[in-house]
Amino acid sequence: MADASGTLTLQFGTATYESASWDSTSQTGAGVSVRVDRLQPSVLYTATPVCSGATTGSYGLQTGTPGQMQPRCTTAFPYTVRQLPVGNFESIAATGTLINAGADTALNTVTLTNPIQYFGAMSTSLTVSSNGVLSTIPFTASTATNKSAASTSLPVGTIAPFWDDLTATPGTGVGCYWQAKDPDGTPASGDEYTIVSWEGYKTVSSATGLLNFQVKFFANGNIEYHYGAMNPGTTGAAHQGSGATTWLEDPTGKSALAVNVNSLTPGIAPSSAWRFTYAP
Numbered sequence: 001m002a003d004a005s006g007t008l009t010l011q012f013g014t015a016t017y018e019s020a021s022w023d024s025t026s027q028t029g030a031g032v033s034v035r036v037d038r039l040q041p042s043v044l045y046t047a048t049p050v051c052s053g054a055t056t057g058s059y060g061l062q063t064g065t066p067g068q069m070q071p072r073c074t075t076a077f078p079y080t081v082r083q084l085p086v087g088n089f090e091s092i093a094a095t096g097t098l099i100n101a102g103a104d105t106a107l108n109t110v111t112l113t114n115p116i117q118y119f120g121a122m123s124t125s126l127t128v129s130s131n132g133v134l135s136t137i138p139f140t141a142s143t144a145t146n147k148s149a150a151s152t153s154l155p156v157g158t159i160a161p162f163w164d165d166l167t168a169t170p171g172t173g174v175g176c177y178w179q180a181k182d183p184d185g186t187p188a189s190g191d192e193y194t195i196v197s198w199e200g201y202k203t204v205s206s207a208t209g210l211l212n213f214q215v216k217f218f219a220n221g222n223i224e225y226h227y228g229a230m231n232p233g234t235t236g237a238a239h240q241g242s243g244a245t246t247w248l249e250d251p252t253g254k255s256a257l258a259v260n261v262n263s264l265t266p267g268i269a270p271s272s273a274w275r276f277t278y279a280p
């Protein structure tokens with residue numbers, strides 16, 4: 001339909017989410033194509049999404065050529081996140097393979113028996129830091145300071161259940177471990193998962209606390225963070241995530257889906273869990 005000018009408004013009830021206007025100056029041809037995408041809540045973008053129209057609140061607007069699909073303002077983040085009703089921290093200190101017995105600064109490369117899936121790519125190699133973060137992308141950079149925004153600097157593509165400056169003193173039940181689990185005992189039946197677990201760690205800033213947390217990589221691509229005892233130190237709220245990053249970062253470092261970044265809102269609670277559902 002030839003249309004010299006007009007306005008299209010997207011509403012829910014009486015609330016206006018987005019509107020697009022065009023006229024003979026902005027659109028010299030017949031009609032216009034309009035696309036409105038909801039920007040994904042909780043995703044931290046490195047820059048304001050670039051839309052040809054406008055970005056209003058959590059919506060991005062694209063206007064363009066009649067009959068042609070317009071591109072998204074952003075790359076869709078292929079995970080959603082939600083808190084699980086209960087945590088299921090499974091200690092593997094007695095059954096898993098030791099990655100590191102406990103240190104302030106340690107990076108270890110782990111070769112898994114079963115590949116894990118991250119952003120649709122399969123990997124059997126992880127670089128694991130003593131500071132509560134790992135990546136499928138190798139890195140040797142320091143991890144003492146947790147990222148608060150996604151970036152291309154290493155480590156990138158970070159999988160961070162509790163990234164802060166942590167340390168651990170070697171002892172019984174202390175250390176970083178991994179283990180492949182297969183509940184039904186039948187290989188490749190779909191219930192398999194791999195755990196990477198930090199047990200008996202503490203923050204450098206409040207070194208009497210005791211932190212126990214882990215990542216679970218499931219065969220269907222879902223990723224879960226589980227927290228066991230997260231005991232306070234002598235001071236502060238570091239054990240609750242006041243100085244820690246909990247998120248998934250995309251492998252290009254352009255965005256991250258955050259649970260908590262240097263905050264007590266929502267913070268990290270003992271015996272809790274968060275699920276990142278893979279939904280490409």
Ligand SMILES: [Ca+2]
Binds near residue numbers: 131164
């Ligand atoms: Ca450290």
Ligand SMILES: [Ca+2]
Binds near residue numbers: 182188
């Ligand atoms: Ca199985």
